[in-house]
Amino acid sequence: MTATVAIVGAGLAGFQVASSLRDQQYPGRVLLIGDEPHRPYHRPPLSKAFLLNASEELPVAMRPDSYYADKKIEVLSSTRAVSVDRTHRKLALDNGSVIDFEHLVLAVGARNRPLHVPGYDLPGVFFLRHLDEARALRVRLHKAKQAVVIGAGFIGLEFAAAARKLGVAVTVLEVADRPMSRALSAPMSELFAREHANSGIRFLFGTQLKRLIDDEGRVAGVETVEGAVIDADLVLIGIGVIPNVELAATCNLEIRNGIAVDANLSTSDPHISALGDCASYPSPYAAEDFVRLESVQNASDQGRCVAARILGRASPYAAVPWFWSDQGPLKLQIAGLTMGHDQTVVRGDPAGISCSVFCFREGRLLGVETVNRPADHMAARRLIGNHVVLTPADAADEGVDLKQLAAAAAAQIPAC
Amino acid sequence: MPKITFIKSDGAELVIDAKEGATLMQAGIDGGINGIVAECGGCCQCATCHVYVAAAWQGRLSAVSESEDAMLDNTVCDRRPESRLSCEIKITQELDGLVVRLPVRQV
Numbered sequence: 001m002t003a004t005v006a007i008v009g010a011g012l013a014g015f016q017v018a019s020s021l022r023d024q025q026y027p028g029r030v031l032l033i034g035d036e037p038h039r040p041y042h043r044p045p046l047s048k049a050f051l052l053n054a055s056e057e058l059p060v061a062m063r064p065d066s067y068y069a070d071k072k073i074e075v076l077s078s079t080r081a082v083s084v085d086r087t088h089r090k091l092a093l094d095n096g097s098v099i100d101f102e103h104l105v106l107a108v109g110a111r112n113r114p115l116h117v118p119g120y121d122l123p124g125v126f127f128l129r130h131l132d133e134a135r136a137l138r139v140r141l142h143k144a145k146q147a148v149v150i151g152a153g154f155i156g157l158e159f160a161a162a163a164r165k166l167g168v169a170v171t172v173l174e175v176a177d178r179p180m181s182r183a184l185s186a187p188m189s190e191l192f193a194r195e196h197a198n199s200g201i202r203f204l205f206g207t208q209l210k211r212l213i214d215d216e217g218r219v220a221g222v223e224t225v226e227g228a229v230i231d232a233d234l235v236l237i238g239i240g241v242i243p244n245v246e247l248a249a250t251c252n253l254e255i256r257n258g259i260a261v262d263a264n265l266s267t268s269d270p271h272i273s274a275l276g277d278c279a280s281y282p283s284p285y286a287a288e289d290f291v292r293l294e295s296v297q298n299a300s301d302q303g304r305c306v307a308a309r310i311l312g313r314a315s316p317y318a319a320v321p322w323f324w325s326d327q328g329p330l331k332l333q334i335a336g337l338t339m340g341h342d343q344t345v346v347r348g349d350p351a352g353i354s355c356s357v358f359c360f361r362e363g364r365l366l367g368v369e370t371v372n373r374p375a376d377h378m379a380a381r382r383l384i385g386n387h388v389v390l391t392p393a394d395a396a397d398e399g400v401d402l403k404q405l406a407a408a409a410a411a412q413i414p415a416c
Numbered sequence: 417m418p419k420i421t422f423i424k425s426d427g428a429e430l431v432i433d434a435k436e437g438a439t440l441m442q443a444g445i446d447g448g449i450n451g452i453v454a455e456c457g458g459c460c461q462c463a464t465c466h467v468y469v470a471a472a473w474q475g476r477l478s479a480v481s482e483s484e485d486a487m488l489d490n491t492v493c494d495r496r497p498e499s500r501l502s503c504e505i506k507i508t509q510e511l512d513g514l515v516v517r518l519p520v521r522q523v
């Protein structure tokens with residue numbers, strides 16, 4: 001019988017495994033199982049350009065439809081995996097079929113963290129992760145006058161910036177005392193708070209939602225625990241995600257803030273890999289022992305790593321993490337993992353909208369946050385990836401040319 | 417609809433009808449071009465929708481932005497004067513007949 005790689009999850013991580021297997025001539029069957037009705041598509045534009053353009057109908061497909069037939073990638077849409085029999089290597093699907101697999105890939109992603117306050121399910125209350133959510137949100141956004149955003153994270157602020165651009169009044173409620181507090185250093189976070197406030201976004205920090213106000217069966221506003229009432233005809237909840245660990249947990253794979261994997265992205269069962277938003281792995285760039293990252297870079301680079309291992313060319317996953325978020329005129333980019341930094345050095349003018357924040361821990365560069373400084377970001381990816389020593393003094397000195405430093409250290413890449 | 421010719425690195429040519437207003441990246445993928453990867457979905461972050469646009473056409477395209485310029489320094493195949501990221505090029509009727517070459521690989 002032909003060996004089968006069954007991939008659960010048809011987001012970027014799952015797609016990348018399938019695509020890389022075929023690029024490297026994997027001879028067996030490749031099955032890509034997704035619970036959405038759509039072929040794999042790109043999610044990042046959904047909270048950015050897609051919201052602004054009311055007429056754009058199609059999402060950005062990852063590949064033309066013909067690709068899947070050409071590459072013999074079997075796509076099962078609107079299908080969920082329900083259980084795994086590890087002993088017999090069988091995967092049961094909700095359509096009743098059972099798949100015999102040689103290797104199982106869990107690219108199951110994450111889901112929106114729910115907010116269980118009264119009124120959370122009223123019409124006019126939205127989440128934003130999938131295409132269908134984005135479509136529904138966009139229709140309402142283009143008719144909205146007052147929006148309230150719960151959570152000042154990436155999704156909430158990308159949406160808030162888009163809504164402002166469309167002339168909608170926007171209030172953002174955040175439990176922490178500054179925006180993107182888990183992801184950004186204090187100076188960069190302050191810059192975003194100031195610039196968004198200047199664009200007319202109102203922030204309420206250190207506050208929690210008590211309830212969503214019901215007016216004849218649809219949302220009409222929110223009330224905070226402190227008693228403040230804000231009118232709204234649209235509420236977006238963006239309070240993070242929860243990794244989808246249930247399938248792994250029910251077949252007794254180790255879980256630790258995500259599906260636990262080793263440096264090769266293998267779960268505790270060598271026939272099962274996990275990657276992307278759902279996987280917790282040891283990163284050489286992290287201050288912590290294990291990280292779980294939600295990003296495009298993580299999904300695609302880990303996808304290539306998993307495919308290589310299935311093909312017998314295992315090597316530890318070691319790509320430099322990078323992230324971005326486009327919030328109106330503010331193009332945020334992050335290279336490296338800055339969590340746990342104890343020193344920041346700013347290059348450029350943090351009072352403007354173009355600067356870089358270098359984050360150090362005990363004098364060692366962990367990561368660089370940039371806003372509207374793409375050249376610094378690209379240099380930072382290479383500096384961190386090549387473990388170039390950059391001191392806080394170098395970082396502060398505009399005379400130190402990062403691009404040159406990065407180029408000097410860059411490994412020789414074979415010419416095409 | 418403007419016609420765009422993609423020339424793969426092995427010399428194979430494919431002509432597609434591109435929708436006005438789409439990006440060259442999106443038009444290429446919708447048209448069945450497999451040599452464009454576009455990992456970030458067209459957000460100018462990954463440099464995997466790299467194309468080479470003949471010099472004669474360069475003047476008719478929008479200028480290279482600071483972001484695109486930085487990203488082009490990170491393409492896997494050599495950056496050349498005719499290098500562009502296809503996610504940053506909007507299709508207009510003026511681009512009817514455009515010819516672009518694809519690099520050997522994007523990642």
